[in-house]
Amino acid sequence: MSEQPPPSPTPPAPHTPPLSFASPASRDRFEALVAEADAVSVDGWDFSWLDGRATEQRPSWGYARAMADRLAGARAALDIQTGGGEVLAAAPVLPPLTVATESWPPNIARATARLHPLGAVVVADADEPPLPFGDTAFDLVVSRHPVTTWWEEIARVLAPGGTYFSQQVGPASVFELVEYFLGPQPPEVRRARDPEDARAAAEAAGLDVVGLRAERLRTEFFDIGAVVYFLRKVIWMVPGFTVEQYRPQLAALHRRIEEDGPFIAHTARFLIEARKPL
Template identity: 75%
Template structure:
């Protein structure tokens, strides 16, 4: 809690903070989020340790991929945001991984059957046919994704009630259907609903600046009345509570037994 800080001080600090990459250490002491039970980074690292060629899609600043103790002999990553491309390159090149600048909605810039492992943490969207194309027979796609209506307490505070088709987007059942339509076999699908707490208004501002699709076009000026109201609510009632949703999906391309 930063009850002694003014609205202006908290917001200015959040606006001045960098939002590059997927490092969330700025939130320490200001916001918390319960972690999924499956331990994505650890499980991803185990699979990377057994792979010979791996691709990390929408790698962000490369932090999750770089957390693995060992990378395969051939490791590549894609990222569409220029600031993150530079950040990921600086982090991953010393590990022997190549980072390719590629828009998230473009075909993957690799040949067919190039990888025996494809990973992605929180992709904006999964292009299942492209994943299937670059996987070798027997290869694995392993991904943690944002689930339906994630952090919608935050979204709806600023935007109001959302239609059911928006709340129900990113349904794990849809992911299964799309994976199978692309010719992949879903071998694991897990879901979790996780508690989030924002302890000051600066944490809310930083979150919305970093996760830009939550409230499209967010600026402090545009939403200042709602932000001030939420600031007073947090001061009087305690943390603003929301709930994120996540799902883990693992799919394999039919063929010879996967080495991952």
């Protein structure tokens, strides 16, 4: 389960619901769940803490498997914004030259520990152009859920005939949760990260888009602790989120989950594959 930032959500709605619980037992469950989720570490990009507490439907195309197939046939590969290196490390075969970039210090340390034993090099990079590599350095560039895609830089570091293969977050992803806390978002925020915009940007950079697929996928939060953990970890969904600031909204959502069942949201994903002409 993972997310990347929607652009500039609007500030929280001014309405603050009062704290209200169905019973003292419900209140005690709320306090325990929130305290647990507020204390656990959110370093790295591993969402296993949510196992049994939240679910996210996976895209039908199987990104990790498809990426691994492409890695097996590559000579030199770059994984941009690798996180903790979790997806790259799962590939059965890595190219003779495999490099990953990451900007967040805790993830750099995790990716280094995970990928170095596999022969991959981790480069600390600010996720801003230029990429710290020479022209035509790689025949494969991959990225899962990049914050920003610098298409001109990808085109530059790809060798002629090389491929960019990426799963990305689409428009209005998990916005049921975003809008629960922040209120309705304007149309320009809801449509940001549209797959067709990615196609246009890739083509403007001189790449040929050979594949583009998009899906909306069901996500469920089974308890309020899962919501707290998710918003602490994915900090751009509700900017500045803290338990204390949003305690009344959290309490109301806790009661809603207890009475009506899991909170349902929908993630947006798209898969794009682009090639550099020979």
